[in-house]
């Protein structure tokens with residue numbers, strides 16, 4: 001957590017309202033509206049709202065250009081500082097503790113950066129707002145985007161997970177010869193299996209490899225036609241996997257000595 005945030009003045013105006021989330025038993029009775037987003041929150045989270053807004057607005061152009069998609073309307077972001085109310089808002093009563101956010105009906109629901117779920121820090125939660133925003137844009141291109149591709153783009157664009165966690169997982173996978181395939185991480189709505197297979201770390205590097213080897217134009221085309229590797233990338237799925245493994249061997253299999261155990 002970053003205590004320095006507390007010293008900053010809020011540069012955005014807040015207004016009280018009643019219709020932002022009136023179903024929720026713990027009402028999010030404050031909101032701040034920006035060019036592209038409407039943030040709903042409670043008073044105890046007001047100290048971090050400027051950071052949330054800056055994270056979203058400062059990344060809006062880059063991401064909408066990369067994905068060639070824009071928001072048609074302002075997107076609602078709900079911030080729930082209580083983990084239970086976060087899970088309720090997400091409609092996930094048995095959600096694992098590590099969940100930092102997700103999508104509701106046409107809106108984004110995240111934890112409070114001031115009260116990060118176990119295993120996460122302030123910045124992880126902050127960037128989760130960006131991660132979910134990326135999902136909204138990817139789903140606009142293709143609502144059936146495979147899990148590995150959808151999560152990979154969200155993680156790669158948002159950088160919401162610690163780099164060391166990704167590096168450590170992937171370099172261990174290289175050492176053990178256990179790199180999942182795209183299909184291994186195509187787990188649909190089964191996020192537990194995706195997490196257990198280190199899906200967040202590997203899918204990040206899969207998209208990183210595609211962007212570096214083929215560019216964003218091909219990445220967007222692959223989202224549109226995720227099963228047409230040959231047509232979009234001029235390469236079979238098996239050969240793309242080989243190229244991906246080569247890529248991570250170059251960029252992730254060295255430098256282990258400097259890896260920290262930071263979570």
Ligand SMILES: [Zn+2]
Pocket residue numbers: 131135151154
């Ligand atoms: Zn996600």
